[in-house]
Amino acid sequence: MWCRHQALYLYSGANPISYADPFGLLTGVTVWHPGGWGESSFGHLSVDIDINGTTYSFGPSGMTVMSTAAYNELNGFREGMELQLNLTDSQEAALQAYLSRYRVPYDPAYNNCATPVQRGLAQSGIDTGHQMLPVSLGNQLIDMGLVKGVVDHPPTRSATGSSAPWAR
């Protein structure tokens, strides 16, 4: 039976003690659970460069850059599913550089949280198409075989408020 914790060890060759992140190349794309009734009801997506390093999150207030630990704590009101991508050094550097200089105004339909990630990956030759929703980009990354491991970030505190039917 598949256990989600087994996914943690895929990249390290199923031997996390001897081969934990042997190249330090992992990049995490976290798909956060939706909530509320507005644009948040379609979820959110953030990028963790060098797992547990720096998180890039694009939203209505622009690109936020902060430590992944601090960002995950702020999002502890909901579950997140981190898809670990095994990028090369140059691909990761290109993605990080692109996200760092991203200044295009946010638009929920045409330039949302998933857009800079897709465009950043495209800089490295990874074409994910035009995925409008965070979860559709996550599914696309899985379908393309780019995901080497999955880490679940369970909620650390109870959520408040109600959610739209499509956000549950």
Added chain:
Amino acid sequence: MGKIISIFGAVVIAIFIVVGLYLAFRSVAALRQGYSWKEMDWNNDGATSISEFFAASDIGVRSVIVNGKKCRQFYAYKDGLPVKTDCPL
């Protein structure tokens, strides 16, 4: 021609009903958050607009400690980032 107009009219009415239902549900969700009208002034410009009222359905609240004081921090469900922080005087 009359049939086309009636179909067009039905589509327009259906759109109004869907939008109206969405706004009604969102209003109830905003009210159920339990925020005061003054608290929903998310941009701190001194007045709460209708759009700020609707935005309340996408904003949660958590307790944080700022300079040793227990404060209420409002945060966006979208990305978890703080919208504003209210501390007791």
